[in-house]
Amino acid sequence: MALIVQKYGGSSVADADCMRRVAARVADAYRQGNDVVVVLSAQGDTTDDLIAKAHELNPNPSPRELDMLLANGEQISTSLFAMTMETMGLPAISLTGWQIGLLTNTNYGSARIKKFIGNRVKMELDRKNIVVVAGFQGMNRYDDVTTLGRGGSDTTAVAVAAILHADVCQIFTDVDGIYTADPRLVKGAHKLDEITYDEMLELASLGARVLHNRSVEMAKRYHVPLTVLSSFSQTPGTQVKEVFKVEQMNVSGVAKDDDVARIALVGLPDAPGIAFALFSLMARKNVNVDIILQSIGRGGTKDISFTVSKDHLELARRTLEDSRERLGFEDLIISDTISKISIVGAGMVNNPGVAAQMFEALASANINIQMISTSEIKVSVLVDSMDAKRAVQAIHDKFFN
Amino acid sequence: MALIVQKYGGSSVADADCMRRVAARVADAYRQGNDVVVVLSAQGDTTDDLIAKAHELNPNPSPRELDMLLANGEQISTSLFAMTMETMGLPAISLTGWQIGLLTNTNYGSARIKKFIGNRVKMELDRKNIVVVAGFQGMNRYDDVTTLGRGGSDTTAVAVAAILHADVCQIFTDVDGIYTADPRLVKGAHKLDEITYDEMLELASLGARVLHNRSVEMAKRYHVPLTVLSSFSQTPGTQVKEVFKVEQMNVSGVAKDDDVARIALVGLPDAPGIAFALFSLMARKNVNVDIILQSIGRGGTKDISFTVSKDHLELARRTLEDSRERLGFEDLIISDTISKISIVGAGMVNNPGVAAQMFEALASANINIQMISTSEIKVSVLVDSMDAKRAVQAIHDKFFN
Numbered sequence: 001m002a003l004i005v006q007k008y009g010g011s012s013v014a015d016a017d018c019m020r021r022v023a024a025r026v027a028d029a030y031r032q033g034n035d036v037v038v039v040l041s042a043q044g045d046t047t048d049d050l051i052a053k054a055h056e057l058n059p060n061p062s063p064r065e066l067d068m069l070l071a072n073g074e075q076i077s078t079s080l081f082a083m084t085m086e087t088m089g090l091p092a093i094s095l096t097g098w099q100i101g102l103l104t105n106t107n108y109g110s111a112r113i114k115k116f117i118g119n120r121v122k123m124e125l126d127r128k129n130i131v132v133v134a135g136f137q138g139m140n141r142y143d144d145v146t147t148l149g150r151g152g153s154d155t156t157a158v159a160v161a162a163i164l165h166a167d168v169c170q171i172f173t174d175v176d177g178i179y180t181a182d183p184r185l186v187k188g189a190h191k192l193d194e195i196t197y198d199e200m201l202e203l204a205s206l207g208a209r210v211l212h213n214r215s216v217e218m219a220k221r222y223h224v225p226l227t228v229l230s231s232f233s234q235t236p237g238t239q240v241k242e243v244f245k246v247e248q249m250n251v252s253g254v255a256k257d258d259d260v261a262r263i264a265l266v267g268l269p270d271a272p273g274i275a276f277a278l279f280s281l282m283a284r285k286n287v288n289v290d291i292i293l294q295s296i297g298r299g300g301t302k303d304i305s306f307t308v309s310k311d312h313l314e315l316a317r318r319t320l321e322d323s324r325e326r327l328g329f330e331d332l333i334i335s336d337t338i339s340k341i342s343i344v345g346a347g348m349v350n351n352p353g354v355a356a357q358m359f360e361a362l363a364s365a366n367i368n369i370q371m372i373s374t375s376e377i378k379v380s381v382l383v384d385s386m387d388a389k390r391a392v393q394a395i396h397d398k399f400f401n
Numbered sequence: 402m403a404l405i406v407q408k409y410g411g412s413s414v415a416d417a418d419c420m421r422r423v424a425a426r427v428a429d430a431y432r433q434g435n436d437v438v439v440v441l442s443a444q445g446d447t448t449d450d451l452i453a454k455a456h457e458l459n460p461n462p463s464p465r466e467l468d469m470l471l472a473n474g475e476q477i478s479t480s481l482f483a484m485t486m487e488t489m490g491l492p493a494i495s496l497t498g499w500q501i502g503l504l505t506n507t508n509y510g511s512a513r514i515k516k517f518i519g520n521r522v523k524m525e526l527d528r529k530n531i532v533v534v535a536g537f538q539g540m541n542r543y544d545d546v547t548t549l550g551r552g553g554s555d556t557t558a559v560a561v562a563a564i565l566h567a568d569v570c571q572i573f574t575d576v577d578g579i580y581t582a583d584p585r586l587v588k589g590a591h592k593l594d595e596i597t598y599d600e601m602l603e604l605a606s607l608g609a610r611v612l613h614n615r616s617v618e619m620a621k622r623y624h625v626p627l628t629v630l631s632s633f634s635q636t637p638g639t640q641v642k643e644v645f646k647v648e649q650m651n652v653s654g655v656a657k658d659d660d661v662a663r664i665a666l667v668g669l670p671d672a673p674g675i676a677f678a679l680f681s682l683m684a685r686k687n688v689n690v691d692i693i694l695q696s697i698g699r700g701g702t703k704d705i706s707f708t709v710s711k712d713h714l715e716l717a718r719r720t721l722e723d724s725r726e727r728l729g730f731e732d733l734i735i736s737d738t739i740s741k742i743s744i745v746g747a748g749m750v751n752n753p754g755v756a757a758q759m760f761e762a763l764a765s766a767n768i769n770i771q772m773i774s775t776s777e778i779k780v781s782v783l784v785d786s787m788d789a790k791r792a793v794q795a796i797h798d799k800f801f802n
Contacts, residue, residue, distance in 0.1 A: 016457050050477070054484055056417050061484040068495050069480035072473040076451070079470040083459035086466070094469050098499070099544055120544070143500055143521070 002167035003125070004029055007039040007135065007157035011174055012231040013077050014044030022172075022231060023084045026130060030090060035125045037164065039135045039157040040081055042073025063108030067137075067147045071097065074134035074153075082132045092130040095120060097137030098145065102159065104138035107286070110149030111138055118163035125164070133160060151212020158215045162222035169224050170237075173210055176230035177238035178203065181254040181396045185389060188401055192252060194239040199252045200226075202344040202378040216240065251345040251354065251399045256392045258385060260290070260340045261313040262371070264305040265320070267330030270298075278304060278327060285319050287312045291340070291373040291380065301330070305371065307382070310336060338370060339388035342380040343395060355379045361398040367391050403568035404526070405430055408440040408536065408558035412575055413632040414478050415445030423573075423632060424485040427531060431491060436526045438565065440536045440558040441482055443474025464509030468538075468548045472498065475535035475554075483533045493531040496521060498538030499546065503560065505539035508687070511550030512539055519564035526565070534561060552613020559616045563623035570625050571638075574611055577631035578639035579604065582655040582797045586790060589802055593653060595640045600653045601627075603745040603779040617641065652746040652755060652800045657793045659786060661691070661741045662714040663772070665706040666721070668731030671699075679705060679728060686720050688713045692741070692774040692781065702731070706772065708783070711737055739771060740789035743781040744796060756780045762799035768792050 006029065008022050022038075030036045050069050054061050061069075078094035085092035101117030124131045135153025138146050148155055154171055161169035178200065181189040195203075197220035201213055210228055219226045219240065229237025268274050275294065282289050287308055295303040308316050313336060320332055343358055358379055362369060367390065371382040383391050407430065409423050423439075431437045451470050455462050462470075479495035486493035502518030525532045536554025539547050549556055555572055562570035579601065582590040596604075598621035602614055611629055620627045620641065630638025669675050676695065683690050688709055696704040709717050714737060721733055744759055759780055763770060768791065772783040784792050 019458060053477075053481060057420060057481055058484040058488045062487055065480045065483045065487070065493075065495060068497075069477060069484075072477050075476075076454075076470060076473050079466045080454060080458055082466045083455055083462040083470075086463055087459045092466075094466060096469075096546075145497075 001033040001035075003035040003037075003164055005037045005039065005157050005161040005164070005166045005169045006172060007153060007170065008041070008172045008231055009153065009174070010041040010044050010046070010077075012172055013040055013081060019081055019084045023081065023088060025231070026085065027088050027090055030130055037121060037125070037131045037133060037160055037166070038081065039133045039153060039160060040074060040077045041135050041153040042070075043077045043080075046073040046076065064144060067108045067111075068145050070147050071134070071137045071145045074136055078132045078134045082130075085130055085132070090130055091128060092132055093124050094132040094134070095124070096134045097156070098139035098143070100133055100160070102138035102156065104140050104146045104148070106140045106142065106144075106146070108144075108146055110286070111140065111146035113138065113148070113155070113159055116159050116163050118160070121160060121164065148214075151214050154212050154215035155218060158218045158222075158224050158226070161224045162218065166224065168227055169219065170227045170229060171211060171215075172229060172231035174230065174232065175210060175228075176233055176235045177228055178210055178240075179253065180400055181392055182256065185256065186254065186393050186396045188396060190400070192238050193236075194241060195252055196346050197240060197242060198377050199344050199346055200240045202342065202375070203253050203255050211240075251343050253344050254392050254396045254399070255342045255344065256388055257340040257342070258388065259309050259311075260307050260338055260382065261310050261334065261336040262305060262307050262338055262382065263313070263316060263320070264303060264333040264335075265327070265329040265331075266303050266333060267301045268304060269328050270300050270302045274302075274327070275304065279306075281319060281323060281327075282308075282316060285315055287316045287319070291371060291382070293371055293373070307338075307340070307371075337385045338382050339385045339391075340380050340382055341388060341391045341395065342378050343399065344378045346377050357398055358395055361394045362391055365390055365394040367394070402434040402436075404436040404438075404565055406438045406440065406558055406562040406565070406567045406570045407573060408554060408571065409442070409573045409632055410554065410575070411442040411445050411447070411478075413573055414441055414482060420482055420485050424482065424489060426632070427486065428489050428491055431531055438522060438526070438532045438534060438561055438567070439482065440534045440554060440561060441475060441478045442536050442554040443471075444478045444481075447474040447477065465545060468509045468512075469546050471548050472535070472538045472546045475537055479533045479535045483531075486531055486533070491531055492529060493533055494525050495533040495535070496525070497535045498557070499540035499544070501534055501561070503539035503557065505541050505547045505549070507541045507543065507545075507547070509545075509547055511687070512541065512547035514539060514549070514556070514560055517560050517564050519561070522561060522565065549615075552615050555613050555616035556619060559619045559623075559625050559627070562625045563619065567625065569628055570620065571628045571630060572612060572616075573630060573632035575631065575633065576611060576629075577634055577636045578629055579611060579641075580654065581801050582793055583657065586657065587655065587794050587797045589797060591801070593639050594637075595642060596653050597747050598641060598643060599778050600745050600747055601641045603743065603776070604654050604656050612641075652744050654745050655793050655797045655800070656743045656745065657789055658741040658743070659789065660710050660712075661708050661739055661783070662711050662735065662737040663706060663708050663739055663783065664714070664717060664721070665704060665734040665736075666728070666730040666732075667704050667734060668702045669705060670729050671701050671703045675703075675728070676705065680707075682720060682724060682728075683709075683717060686716055688717045688720070692772060692783070694772055694774070708739075708741070708772075738786045739783050740786045740792075741781050741783055742789060742792045742796065743779050744800065745779045747778050758799055759796055762795045763792055766791055766795040768795070 082092040082094040104111035135156040183189040226240035483493040483495040504516040505512035536557040584590040627641035
């Protein structure tokens with residue numbers, strides 16, 4: 001008997017048939033004697049439909065009201081799901097974000113969890129209920145509804161698993177695990193049986209869409225054993241956990257991220273405090289900055305380039321233009337036809353040759369590298385979007401074939 | 402400057418155009434310097450759509466989960482409405498039942514208000530926000546979502562008006578006031594400028610669909626000045642308030658209610674405690690009993706007849722059959738092809754001739770009376786449904802032409 005948290009995404013509960021299929025799976029886990037918490041996203045296109053309804057009335061609604069609206073998506077899917085479990089003679093209860101005591105900050109649209117009071121969930125499990133939790137949503141200090149933003153439902157699932165000390169947090173998706181590269185994109189990509197939190201973290205932040213890095217970060221911090229598996233098959237999936245794989249040349253995967261735009265500020269004064277002024281400004285506007293490159297100062301000026309996600313590009317550009325005088329740059333150059341290609345692997349830090357092999361693969365394929373960024377367990381490069389697919393294949397061939 | 406509560410029903414906010422029309426009306430009230438609280442129902446067919454979704458998965462969902470599902474209807478309409486107000490440059494904030502602290506008992510589907518903590522609404526008004534409240538819903542002592550059942554949004558509006566000591570609670574509907582009879586049914590029916598709480602109460606409980614008696618009862622208890630008016634026109638509507646109209650022969654209106662079924666228990670033992678046993682049983686099952694008639698005991702037995710709404714008929718029948726032995730009746734006779742016709746008027750108690758005039762009208766029209774019930778301000782009769790429309794016209798002609 002174990003305590004299992006299962007998370008199903010929107011496509012897994014899109015319609016009545018999907019609901020019943022997921023319900024059968026949950027029923028199996030429950031009938032085997034496990035305590036089961038199910039975390040659900042909104043059904044299929046519900047969120048998009050609600051956004052469309054909002055935009056019909058207001059193209060730019062306040063984030064507070066938008067969250068209030070969007071939270072209905074999960075409240076609807078969870079109550080419908082609980083009713084579905086009832087038809088199987090099983091006790092189920094749906095709970096919203098505020099009911100489970102998931103307390104967040106006030107950053108509507110992408111709220112962060114501040115505190116989690118899990119008493120209600122524990123009580124319902126003690127009563128032998130299957131607890132159906134609305135993912136993606138919480139409540140802030142004003143008792144207002146917030147949503148967690150991208151990867152929100154995964155994050156809810158991991159938070160629930162953490163507070164309950166769950167034996168496993170199963171993330172059901174439309175793929176059957178984590179692959180060495182996107183199998184739709186790369187020939188020879190294969191599924192991993194296991195991967196470390198850190199590797200997953202890098203893959204997630206680098207464009208592997210299976211798990212969002214927020215949820216993996218939280219899983220790592222609270223030692224939540226994660227499994228990624230398919231809601232459409234019974235294959236075992238990929239386990240994400242703390243594993244030591246020393247002295248091997250471990251490249252776990254190759255990832256591609258097209259949601260990247262590059263901003264270059266040219267001719268900044270070569271003075272102390274400029275980078276701080278620039279990036280604290282971005283932080284205040286909630287623009288997430290990824291790769292940062294700074295040129296060596298020359299002739300009293302320097303250049304700083306950095307990448308942001310495409311949906312933050314316009315906000316970043318506008319913010320910078322408004323502060324042109326204060327920051328003192330000469331020119332602002334934007335490129336949004338770039339992709340980020342990364343390799344990830346825990347053993348990489350001890351194998352300096354890995355990056356070189358990656359660059360060799362790109363050179364052989366005659367692909368120009370625009371920017372390079374490395375960490376302990378990853379190497380990322382920016383290339384022209386036109387070359388991205390070929391780049392992934394070339395690198396994957398190098399390491400896995 | 403006044404504090405105004407406005408309630409709009411589902412048809413008034415059915416689509417984007419309706420939303421904008423209502424928003425313009427609310428904006429007028431706000432721009433005139435008033436504090437405004439808007440109470441909304443779910444849009445158009447939303448509630449029916451949600452129920453259909455539920456029934457696709459479970460023909461008999463638990464009331465708890467059904468309430469959880471249905472509450473989304475108002476949460477959606479209020480957040481969309483607040484966004485609409487935003488486009489007019491006006492500050493608006495949507496609040497759910499749990500956010501305004503509307504605490505109810507645990508009777509899912511038709512919960513009663515137990516306590517109302519109005520702090521949040523007051524605070525938002527102090528901040529000069531237009532407060533958009535989700536009608537029809539509350540929260541019980543388990544922090545679970547409840548719905549108030551029939552007339553729920555009107556009841557929310559009156560409760561909000563009561564706790565805020567509002568200057569007026571305006572109920573916007575698709576008719577422009579209270580009529581002496583249903584104008585679609587009766588020739589010569591005309592609109593009343595004012596009516597007393599008690600008269601309205603009788604009319605509401607007697608099938609005049611404009612206001613539910615729960616909301617009128619609450620308005621009377623807390624002295625909330627109610628106005629019923631049309632959301633589609635600018636006519637002044639009907640004021641519901643405490644008025645003395647002495648010594649006039651005041652028949653305010655004629656009402657017809659087709660949602661009536663009659664249950665007759667024949668051959669009950671003529672012993673003390675039988676009525677108590679019977680009606681406490683109905684109360685425990687939440688069956689609302691309306692007219693009760695008991696025959697004079699003869700030969701050791703008596704008969705008791707009573708009416709219930711049609712949707713309670715089956716539950717009442719089953720409950721009685723299950724208790725046949727304990728109650729000791731010989732036969733149970735059901736009729737659901739009856740209608741209740743009533744006249745209402747504050748001065749009636751001092752004019753014994755009024756009931757006689759009503760019976761005379763029915764006799765002239767050759768309509769048989771099946772049951773009679775009177776109160777201080779009303780006389781009701783049961784007639785065959787086939788005769789109902791003619792009965793209303795005949796009575797209306799008698800008193801108003």
